[in-house]
Amino acid sequence: MGSTYQTIADLEATAEEAGALGERVGAWLVAEGIAVPEPEPSDRDKTWYLPGPRWSHVTDERRSLGTDGLAVVTGRTVFFGSPSTGGSPICPHCAAHVPHDGAFHAAVDAWWATGLADVRCPVCGRTVPLPAWEWENDFFAFAHLGVEHWNGPPLRPAFIAELTEVLGHRTRLLAGKI
Ligand SMILES: [Zn+2]
Numbered sequence: 001m002g003s004t005y006q007t008i009a010d011l012e013a014t015a016e017e018a019g020a021l022g023e024r025v026g027a028w029l030v031a032e033g034i035a036v037p038e039p040e041p042s043d044r045d046k047t048w049y050l051p052g053p054r055w056s057h058v059t060d061e062r063r064s065l066g067t068d069g070l071a072v073v074t075g076r077t078v079f080f081g082s083p084s085t086g087g088s089p090i091c092p093h094c095a096a097h098v099p100h101d102g103a104f105h106a107a108v109d110a111w112w113a114t115g116l117a118d119v120r121c122p123v124c125g126r127t128v129p130l131p132a133w134e135w136e137n138d139f140f141a142f143a144h145l146g147v148e149h150w151n152g153p154p155l156r157p158a159f160i161a162e163l164t165e166v167l168g169h170r171t172r173l174l175a176g177k178i
Contacts, residue, residue, distance in 0.1 A: 002177050002178055003150055003151055003177065003178055004150070004151055004152075004175070004176070004177045005148055005149065005150050005151075005175065005176060005177070005178070006148070006149045006152070006154070006155050006173065006174070006175045007073075007079045007141070007146045007147065007148045007149075007173070007174045007175075008146060008147045008155070008160055008163055008164070008171050008172075008173055009079045009141035009143040009145070009146040009171060009172050009173075009174060010143055010144070010145040010146065010167050010169045010170075010171055011131065011141060011143060011169060011170045011171060011172055012169035012170055013143065013144050013145040013167070013169055014144065015075075015076060015115060015144045017144075018074045018075065018144035018145040019074050021074075021145055021167060022047065022072045022073075022074040022145055024166065024167075025072050025145075025147060025163065025166055025167065026047060026049060026072055028163075028166045029049050029052070029070065030049070030052070032052075032054060032057070033052045033053045033054040034049075034051075034052050034054050034055060034057050034058060034159075035049035035050060035051060035052045035055065035058075035069070035070055036049065036050050036051075036052045037049055037050075038050060038069075045073060045074055045075040046071050046072070046073050046074075047071065047072045047074075048069050048070070048071050049069055049070045049071075049072070050068070050069045051068045051069060055068065057156065057158070057159055058070070058149070058152075058155060058156060058159050059149075059152055059153045059154065059155060059156060059159075060153060060154075060156060061152075061153040068152060069149075069150075070147055070148065070149055071147070071148040071149075071150070072145075072146075072147055073145065073146045073147070073148055074144065074145055075144065076111075076112070076115050076144055077142075077143060077144070077146060078108060078111070078112055078140065078141075078142060079140070079141040079142075079143060079146050079174050080139060080140050080141075080174060080176065081135075081137055081138055081139045081140070081174040081175055081176045082137070082139075082175065082176035082177060083176060083178070084176075084177070085137045085139070085176075086100070086136075086137070086139060087100075087135045087136035087137035087138070087139030087140070088100050088135070088136045089104060089119070089133045089134070089135055090133065090134040090135060090136060091121040091123060091124060091126070091128060091133065091134075092128060092132050092133060092134055093121065093124050093126045093128065094121060094123050094124035094126075096121065096122075096123035096124065097136065098121060098122055098123060099122075103119050103120075104119055104130075107119045107130045108130065108140075108142075110130075111130045111131070111142055116129075117129070117130040118130065119133065130142055131143065138172050138173060138174055139174070140174075141172045141174055145167070147163060155173070160173060
């Protein structure tokens with residue numbers, strides 16, 4: 001069966017500010033009555049929030065299996081969309097769709113290891129930091145903060161917009177199944 005996921009990734013948060021921003025998101029979820037903190041947090045880099053009184057703000061449907069909730073993920077993370085769909089890189093400067101080739105595979109590995117990686121656009125020749133590339137199907141986000149929703153119905157656009165406002169940054173929605 002597998003698991004489905006939707007991730008709202010913050011495309012601009014730095015490694016330094018991700019922790020504080022993640023806490024701001026959590027405080028907002030609680031203050032709005034959308035969610036409540038997990039009673040016994042177990043993972044420093046992933047904080048779970050369980051449905052609160054106003055959970056209907058997040059999705060239109062409510063699951064009854066006790067699996068609802070949101071996870072605020074902080075720390076350098078390669079977020080990805082649907083592996084079955086995939087998606088090619090798009091240069092943010094010249095908008096060329098370029099092959100998802102070895103240069104990108106190496107850059108993904110390097111970014112994951114060090115947080116730094118560039119790929120030169122084969123069309124316009126500019127050197128572009130890996131996180132600045134756009135992706136068909138919003139396939140990748142190389143980010144330090146994301147909010148995950150597992151095995152749930154679609155997130156409401158209004159919720160995504162408000163969360164984006166709380167972050168004060170550009171975000172990208174990635175959805176997939178593993
Ligand atoms: Zn280019």
